Amino acid sequence: MSQRPSRSVGRAQRGRAVRGYWPDGVPRTLDYPAVSLTELLVSTCRYHGGRVAIEDGEERLSYTRLLEEASAVANALRADGVEEGDVVLLHLPNSAWWIVSYVGVLLAGATVSPASPLQPAAGLRSQLVEVGAVAAISHPDHAASLLTAREGTGLRRVVVVPGSDAAPATVPVPAGVLAMRDWTSDRSTEPPAVAVTPESVAHLAFTGGTTGVSKAVRVLHRNIVANIAQSFAWRTGRMLGVRDGAIALTAAVRDDAAIVVGRTVGLTVAPLYHAQALYNMALMLSAGGTTILLGRFTPDRMLERIEQRRVTYTNGSPSMWHALLACPQAQTRDLSSLRVVSSGAAPIDGETMRGLQKIFPSAMLNEGYGLTEAVALVTSTPGYYDVRRKLGSVGQPVPDTEIEIRDDAGRVLGPGERGELWVRGPQVTGGYHGHDDLTAEQFVDGWLRTGDIAYVDEDGFLFICDRAKDVLLYKGYNVYPRELEELLVQHPDIDVAAVVGRDDVAVGQVPVAFVVPRDGAHFDVDEVLRFVATRVAPYQKIREVHVVDKVPTSAAGKVLKKILRASLPGRPRADDHLR
Secondary structure, eight states: OOOOOOTTOOSOBOOOOOOOOOOTTOOSSOOOOOSOHHHHHHHHHHHHTTSEEEEETTEEEEHHHHHHHHHHHHHHHHHTTOOTTOEEEEEOOSSHHHHHHHHHHHHTTOEEEEEOTTOOHHHHHHHHHHHTOSEEEEOTTTHHHHHHHTTTSSOOEEEEOOOOSSSOOOSOOOTTSEEHHHHHTTSOSSOOOOOOOTTSEEEEEEEOTTTTOOEEEEEEHHHHHHHHHHHHHHHTSSOEEEETTEEEEOOOSOSOBSSOTTTOEEEEOSOTTSHHHHHHHHHHHHTTOEEEEOOSOOHHHHHHHHHHHTOOEEEEOHHHHHHHHTOGGGGTSOOTTOOEEEEOSSOOOHHHHHHHHHHSTTOEEEEEEOOGGGTTOSEEOOSBSSSOOOTTOOOEEOTTOEEEEEOTTSBBOOTTOOEEEEEESTTOOOOBTTOHHHHHHHEETTEEEEEEEEEEOTTSOEEEEEOSTTOEEETTEEEOHHHHHHHHTTSTTEEEEEEEEEEETTTEEEEEEEEEEOTTOOOOHHHHHHHHHTTSOGGGOOOEEEEOSOOOBOTTSOBOHHHHHHHOOSOOOTTGGGO
8 A cells, every 4th residue: 555645745747637438428527506505405395395305114204394394493593593604413313303404404504513323422522612513403312422512512502303213212302402393383484594605614524534533524515516416417317407596407318317306216224424325315305306214224124115115226335235135035025126226435345246236136236436525426337227337446537526546756647556546526625624734734736635545447447445544444434543542542451552454344344452551450351342332432342452562663653553454363253243
């Protein structure tokens, strides 16, 4: 793996551009709607009206009702003094209320900061302080950690949503918070007038980026609108426009599209607080599709829902696909309705791709690549049946998106040469909130430095070779070793700690710790595992601890993680990742 170039790298030394293959009929450059995401969503709801926008169990919300419910949320926020640019935390599991709350915050002119409901109070407090959230919308089963985290912050209002099929409520509404229905009961169901522009911040979305330091990305309204418009061209065969407050779609340039406007039924499994799932939800809404929320994932439940509701589109990560392929019902259910299976978050192997093709015989299998710093989508296999695909590739850049592979000196490399991936396009975001130094390092001359190692072939298809630095991927979730190392050395019996990833076909990578005990310490591995587990989200748990006399370092004192990875004995037990 090539080392990342130093911050001193300036303008790239231009090499030969790779144009390569391009799908027929799809324009390479687009005209983008000069509107905010708020305006786009209002136009979408009015355009699609009585179509079903969301299904959560037996609850079905039309686009008209979605706009009414979201407007009530927006007006309640405005009545609480929330103004344009204020930040509202969404601390929710997937449910219809996640989407209602999301649209409502944007209609209020505020900025959404999504948060995991599983985040421990300490991490949640850090996010509240970082973004300066003034209000939060949570769920009865998760509000306790938020109430603990809010002490000493600027959080003025906490509201909890009702339970639903996707996210049942098992405890009553906690004291000190408002129930959503009480909060919005007498509010107008018309969108309030707000001063939001395409340059306003729509999301403050947290990511570890390529440094392992948690930070909020400033995702502008125009970034999301652009990424949705790019996806329309890449996946629907139609160009998206907004004229005089109304949706304007061109005639189809292709008739073999993955997503059919107004007729797509999408099943959402991944958490909506993740960039990819959030973007897919916004795309489904803009395309007049129906978003079905599964709630807690089980293979049986997902396959049953696909068959019963004749789902046409779903997306997920390799760990989810592995679970589906291992499920006996995959061989007996009628899954022929699926037109698209979109995979992201981590590379997918050829054997899994072939298995998916067998159980989803009518579906096109699309891989893509993206990151929060570019909304969600940078490259993807074109979303049409009759296009070229390459196994192992994450596709091609979507319209108006440029990619370059650069070496350590900033020289642009040719086809087949591995180096660091750089991206430029209208979806590249406004940098990091409150971190001008990191913004200057990652966003250079209009280009985004991804930190991922990749190459482009002669036809312009992108192949990702390695993740940035030492970031691990566990079931599609980013796990940052530095955070775990800092936590481990807080343990009274640990002097030095290093965390690496062990490859695991079922989950991607599992975090493994190498620790040097303090002199005289009575070391208990199980106690250390519990120490970490009570302080992190479930996907961040350390799965193995190896006690060593020292960790290998270079002359400069840098831990040599390559040696640690090579020293890992055998494969973990099959149930290690379930602990």
